[in-house]
Amino acid sequence: MSVSISIKGSNFPLLVVHVYSTCLEDIRRSLLEKIEKSPVFLLKNTPVVINVGNLNYCDNWDALRQTISDSGLFIVGACCCHDNKLKEIIIRSGLPVLSQHITILHKDFSEHFQKNTLTTSKTKLIKTPIRSGQKIYARNRDLIIIANVSAGAEIIADGNIHIYGTMRGRILAGASGNKESQIFCTNLSSELVSIGGRYWLSDQIPKEFSGKAVRLSLKNDALIIQDL
Numbered sequence: 001m002s003v004s005i006s007i008k009g010s011n012f013p014l015l016v017v018h019v020y021s022t023c024l025e026d027i028r029r030s031l032l033e034k035i036e037k038s039p040v041f042l043l044k045n046t047p048v049v050i051n052v053g054n055l056n057y058c059d060n061w062d063a064l065r066q067t068i069s070d071s072g073l074f075i076v077g078a079c080c081c082h083d084n085k086l087k088e089i090i091i092r093s094g095l096p097v098l099s100q101h102i103t104i105l106h107k108d109f110s111e112h113f114q115k116n117t118l119t120t121s122k123t124k125l126i127k128t129p130i131r132s133g134q135k136i137y138a139r140n141r142d143l144i145i146i147a148n149v150s151a152g153a154e155i156i157a158d159g160n161i162h163i164y165g166t167m168r169g170r171i172l173a174g175a176s177g178n179k180e181s182q183i184f185c186t187n188l189s190s191e192l193v194s195i196g197g198r199y200w201l202s203d204q205i206p207k208e209f210s211g212k213a214v215r216l217s218l219k220n221d222a223l224i225i226q227d228l
Contacts, residue, residue: 004030016079017068018051022060024067031071048073049098052090053080061089123159130155130169137175151191160184172199173216183216184228198223 004026005019021027050068069075079098081087087097124138126145132152136143142159149155153169160182161173167185172194174181179196188209191202195218206225213228 005034015048015073016051017048017073018054019064020054022055022064024060024063027064028067028071031068031073047076050075050078051080052078052086053082055086056083057085061086062093065093065095124157129165132169140176151189157181170194174218179218179221184214186213186228187211188214193223195223 004021004023005017017031019027048068050065065075075095077096077098078090081090081097090097123142123144124136126136126143127147129147130136130145130149130153132150134150135154136145136156138157138159138161140158142162143155143157144162144164145155146164148165149163149167149169149171151168154172155161155163155169156172156175158174158176158178158181161171161184163171163183163185165185166187166189168189168191170192171183171185171190172192173183174194174196177196181195183193183195188205189211190205193200193205193216195216198218198221200223209225209227215226215228217224217226
């Protein structure tokens with residue numbers, strides 16, 4: 001069967017659903033398969049943008065949109081629309097059409113976030129600054145960074161994350177679903193923080209902790225934050 005969709009990351013804190021087909025059943029089946037195979041921390045009830053760059057005029061846009069919404073994703077807009085008629089239909093449906101260029105940071109989402117049992121081995125240690133656009137993944141282990149993390153970087157670990165410097169960018173601990181993981185940092189300034197599937201965007205992080213040394217963890221399946 002031909003590929004109907006793929007889900008990829010972008011340089012803003014949203015997932016992008018790339019649609020290659022208007023066959024609703026194929027799209028529904030593909031979405032369910034990807035959600036089942038990937039940890040729920042960035043899929044279930046997560047805001048997404050629909051990339052329609054591979055579609056021309058689509059007379060069943062409302063049904064396509066509903067199919068994606070029914071999978072549990074929250075659609076916040078569309079992007080890369082090259083067809084004027086389709087653009088008008090999308091706007092009339094109440095969604096914005098994003099015009100900014102989207103730079104893909106990594107390949108198919110499921111390649112990077114496979115379900116697995118966390119068995120922490122050695123700790124991954126990084127002593128150099130992490131630049132914007134860089135992605136660091138500590139598979140099946142903790143991650144320690146003794147340097148600053150720039151905005152636009154992505155830091156992922158299946159275990160705990162320690163950042164002894166300014167922590168900007170997207171920080172995801174417990175990436176394989178380990179809800180016992182924690183995040184420690186000496187200066188909190190992140191675009192997104194996530195542990196075991198629960199996440200806050202920057203505007204959800206309590207402002208009184210901005211720029212401070214903190215510890216993030218999960219309690220009763222919800223993110224909590226404490227002074228370090």
